[in-house]
Amino acid sequence: MASISSVRGFKDILPGETPRWHHVEERARKVFSSFGVNEIRIPILEKTELFKRGIGEATDIVEKEMYTFLDRGGEYLTLRPEATASVIRAYLEHHLYAEEPLSKLYTIGPMFRRERPQKGRFRQFHQINVEFLGQDDPRIDSELIFMLIHLLHTVGLTDLSLEINSLGCPECRPAFRKVLTSFLEDKANTLCEDCRRRLSANPLRIFDCKQKGCQEAITEAPCILDHICDECGRHFKEVQKNLNLLNTSFTINRKMVRGLDYYTRTAFEVTTNALGAQNAVTGGGRYDGLTKLLGGPDIPGIGFAIGVERLISLIPEEEAATLHPDVFLAALGSEARDFCYRLSNTLRLAGLKTEMDFSDKSLKSQMKRAHKLGCRFTLIIGEKEMKEKKAQLRNMEGGEQREISLASFSDLAACFKRLIQSPS
């Protein structure tokens, strides 16, 4: 029988990697609690309609990357390709906007997009999502970005660059779009095939294209920053002022546009050069029209998504500590093994990380095992020790060994706790 492998683009997170995941998630939760951001847990499956409306019918995600299927009830369901639409859905469905003027929410979990996998891109990947809903004060934007940068520093990242831009609003973007389209139409023959298609579908996206001809066409193209309305311009200036106030350095990337339809005004991205072609660790922006689009009242919002796999691949090795057992019990003879079997599980109840070997192996091989596991102490109990109610306690770091009395289990647990806490 051929063995079954995992689904393409779906990765196992192995025991050697989970400490890094814990590290990231724990730090994130701690930072969020300082900033008053509360966790919300949302389903992985939603009605397909939610993403079609929320993300945009014409986006690549909706057009060709969603895992969608027909449920037995005759309804189309989709494995979520992103979290924001779901969070907004929950926010509206449970009327959270009626409870507080500002809801600060985070969620951590898997997303699904059926893309071709490559470095830093998977079909199931994980995101840390944060959404601030209820207000459009530019101080909200800057605080969210400030928190994001703080979080990235906290998990150990350096050498990041923050880029921001403003994408305008429904008042000013359509006008800019016309200006841009008419400018690019003259250069259509220098654009790549994809961008010629974008010309009518979503001309802003041409800014993202890496093709030479398109890049050249874009360098002289009008910038959205020069065409946003006064209100958007003031908002963007305030965001910058506040970032400076919070000592958060940034660069303005006049060509940054984001791929999802719902973004308005502030857009931002954090990139690194250590990730290959998929260099965005995190990205986000304001989406003031989204709640209305999803059938709710008109409530402004802003959020970001961190790619956890990409983030973890950037964490320095030493940040992810591995867990070594405190003590290994090496038993010789069946009587000693029974004794150690009871003792090991008693010590564990007392909170000591304890290991032993059940097979009838030589002391030498048990010692090797203890060493391999990185145990700090080994307690050696053989037939002789059982008779004399004593045991050999060996410190695996220095190798010194002494005899201790096999008193009650609780005494032993207390003894080990003292030893473990003492500096080596």
Add this chain to the structure above:
RNA sequence: GUGGGUGUAGCUCAGUUGGUAAGAGUGCCGGGUUGUGGCCCCGGAGGUCGAGGGUUCGAAUCCCUUCACUCACCCCA
């Protein structure tokens, strides 16, 4: 969806113009110490050379097909 690269031991890889080369290192198990880890030495287990077909007296090696992995494009976290 499109292109490039790679598939040999658990892992990292070597295999000379097709001709006793199925190999190394590492890891695993055991021994050198009848009850003591690390360093060293010795031994052992482990592979239908991704799969299928073809050429040939003979294929890990050449050809075709297929699958997987990987990188890049598209797009995004």
